[in-house]
Amino acid sequence: MECSFPVINMEKLQGGEREMAMELLRDACENWGFFELLNHGISPELMDEVERLTKEHYKKCREQKFKEFERNALENGSKSEVADMDWESTFYLRHLPVSNMSEFPDMGDDYRY
Structure with a gap:
């Protein structure tokens, strides 16, 4: 089963599809914790x-x-050795x-x- 994360088109927040876009945004925040934004203007x-x-x-x-x-x-005494130092800081x-x-x-x- 293919699973893709939410993609939110910011332009839809200004038109007739606002309610659907807001529902997608709410679901993305509650159930995914992240999403991709399109047409954000940045x-x-x-x-x-x-x-x-x-x-x-x-x-x-x-x-x-x-x-x-x-x-x-x-x-x-840690037995695991880190071979790839591709760390991320948040x-x-x-x-x-x-x-x-x-x-x-x-x-x-x-x-x-």
């Missing part, structure tokens, strides 16, 4: 810049912490109703705009 250039800044922040601030975690796990930024940017003091000024 420029590819801005998305590329956010990706660049996120990768830069990871390299600068997170990668070493993951390497230390791996080393400590191996020193403490953090949640919000601006409304109250910003949490102060919780991330290692974020550069470029990331704060």
Whole structure:
């Protein structure tokens, strides 16, 4: 059985299909936890810049912490060895109703705009 994640067309939120689009969005949030947005109006250039800044922040601030975690796990007798260091770091930024940017003091000024 093929299973695909939800895809939400933001243009449909403005027209006669709004109710169906909102139901899809609700279901995606409640049952999937993620979805793809189409026609969201965010420029590819801005998305590329956010990706660049996120990768830069990871390299600068997170990668070493993951390497230390791996080393400590191996020193403490962990039998599993990590062969591929393709780590991912996740953090949640919000601006409304109250910003949490102060919780991330290692974020550069470029990331704060």
